[in-house]
Amino acid sequence: MKKKLFEIQTVLHKADLIYFTWNDVGGTYKVYRDGHHLYEGTVSEFSDGDFKHAKLYNYVIERVEDGIVIDVIALQTSAFAEQKNKESPLQSLVMTTIVAKTQIALSWEEIKDVAEYDVYRNGTHMTTAVGNSYIDRDFSLDEIYTYTIKSKRSLAKSEERFNVFQSIVSTVFGLLNPVSSKAEAAIEQFSVTKSIAKPRELLTPVQDRVRLPNVDRWGFRYMTFLQDDWVLNPNLLSRNRYFKGDDRGFDSNGASYRTRVDVELAYDLERSPLTFTRDVGPSIVYDAFKRFRKQATASHDGITLKRTNHGEDEAGFHLLHAVGNPLTTAPEINYEVRAVMRRDGTFDMTGYHDQAPHHEIYLMRGEENEWKPIHQAESKGLAWMSEVIAWQYWRISNFE
Numbered sequence: 001m002k003k004k005l006f007e008i009q010t011v012l013h014k015a016d017l018i019y020f021t022w023n024d025v026g027g028t029y030k031v032y033r034d035g036h037h038l039y040e041g042t043v044s045e046f047s048d049g050d051f052k053h054a055k056l057y058n059y060v061i062e063r064v065e066d067g068i069v070i071d072v073i074a075l076q077t078s079a080f081a082e083q084k085n086k087e088s089p090l091q092s093l094v095m096t097t098i099v100a101k102t103q104i105a106l107s108w109e110e111i112k113d114v115a116e117y118d119v120y121r122n123g124t125h126m127t128t129a130v131g132n133s134y135i136d137r138d139f140s141l142d143e144i145y146t147y148t149i150k151s152k153r154s155l156a157k158s159e160e161r162f163n164v165f166q167s168i169v170s171t172v173f174g175l176l177n178p179v180s181s182k183a184e185a186a187i188e189q190f191s192v193t194k195s196i197a198k199p200r201e202l203l204t205p206v207q208d209r210v211r212l213p214n215v216d217r218w219g220f221r222y223m224t225f226l227q228d229d230w231v232l233n234p235n236l237l238s239r240n241r242y243f244k245g246d247d248r249g250f251d252s253n254g255a256s257y258r259t260r261v262d263v264e265l266a267y268d269l270e271r272s273p274l275t276f277t278r279d280v281g282p283s284i285v286y287d288a289f290k291r292f293r294k295q296a297t298a299s300h301d302g303i304t305l306k307r308t309n310h311g312e313d314e315a316g317f318h319l320l321h322a323v324g325n326p327l328t329t330a331p332e333i334n335y336e337v338r339a340v341m342r343r344d345g346t347f348d349m350t351g352y353h354d355q356a357p358h359h360e361i362y363l364m365r366g367e368e369n370e371w372k373p374i375h376q377a378e379s380k381g382l383a384w385m386s387e388v389i390a391w392q393y394w395r396i397s398n399f400e
Contacts, residue, residue: 006063006071008098009044011107018079021045022061027070032060032206054081054092055310056348056397060206069205074099076399090192090395091338091350097194097399099202106147107133111190113153120148141200148193189392193374197400214313216268218341219364221371222319224333225257225281226357227379230290233328234381240293240328244284252362252371257281258333259323261303265315267343272315278303285327296326313343319351335359350395355380359392 004023012019022029024044031039031046034057039046051057061073081092089111098105106119110132117129122145127134139145196202226245233240246256257279264275280303284295302322309315319337324330335353345365353359356379362371374396 005100005102006073007100007103008061008073008075008105011075011077011096011098013077013080013094015080017047017049018051018057018077019045019047020059020075022073025063025071027063027065030062030064030206032062034058035206037206051079052310053079055079056346058346058399062205069208071101072203072205074199074202074399088336088338088350088352088393090190090352090393093192093395095192095194095397097196099196099199099399101141101199101203102137104136104139104145104147104196104199105133106135106149106194108149108192111151111153114151114190116151118150120150122146139199141203142198144198145196146193147196148191151190153188153190191375191392191394193394193396195396195398195400197398202400212345213366214267214343215341215345215366216266216343217364217366218263218265218267218347219362219371220261220263220265220339220341221252221362221364222261222321222335222337223254223257223360224259224335224357225254225360230286233285235328235330238328239287240285241288242286242290243325243327244286246281250358250360250373250376252360252373254360258357259300259303259321261305261319261321263305263317263319263339265341267313267315272313274307274315274317276305276317280323283325283327294327298323298326302332308338308340310340314340316340333357337361345400346398348395348397349374350393351375352391352393353377355392 004025006025007023009021009023022044028040028042029044030037033048056076056078059075062069063071075096075098077096078094080094085091094109096107117132119126119129119134121136225248227249228245229247231243231245233243246254248254248256258281260279262277266273278300280298280300282295282297285293287293304320306318307315308318316339321335322332324332333354335351337349337351339347339349341347358379359377360373361375363374364371375394377392
């Protein structure tokens, strides 16, 4: 008979319950949540009803024999949100991450009408899953892993922002835009990313863990930019034939941009202030012979930020962005971000944006003094800023 592995067996989510079981391989079990001891016994199951909805919780299950921790499982999950945000479907998506010596397992709440999910590990495509889970058994205990689950859905099936009429308009856009297929303009894209610390660190017994220093400072940066030096106006009838681009690729310190937003959260200062700065780059337009016509800078009034507080040492923000072109009638650059950046070093961010221009998001933690990219999306052309075109949805969080 094959020996049972010390692994999670089932995880159940209900509106007021997180319940999970694990293989009973003998001994006494201890369960911790965010470092607090909640259970000890020989029964291989645990239920939790004392939580906030949609918040991520870290559980540790220890197997003990003769007073010594023999094995450990680390699990991160959340409860179902009481209310779903239809405009941002990934915001309340439940994702469960399980780390054991023998597996890294991911499961996620199904996205309606999504048929399959592409799973990537550290940028490498691992598999295309037809279900809503993935188990990795070929990994190192001493390597950091980032898993991304990508999926697509027809705009006609979306319940979030669009209806069938707008989907038809998107298809018409595809027919008129020679660079894009008619189907592509009507496809929503979803990306869910989980950054996981070295498994060996996550599987250290709670009492043996070295307390990590608090993350007293968080930095967040979001920029939109035009990659090309010259950008052709999609309105062929306009006298403004070319716009000046930013002539660069992804760069956390890019000096030229359409818009830039910086947020700093200082837990080490009284009342943990959150500082918000916003800037809009100048718009410059040229005629068909690339002769200068005029220059103007759009207002930054369409960039707004509201602080959100989720508990002690748990703060974040809700960022909305809508900035247009001051030189011509054109759609605005639209995006939204909701973020929580905790003092213990964990974060959870989600948002959506137009598929033009380029979008780049960076994060800085504590004393790192280095921006790390958390989301980058290439432009599909200025015509993709139309409100009838499908958006990109993204979410990223960490487990450590």
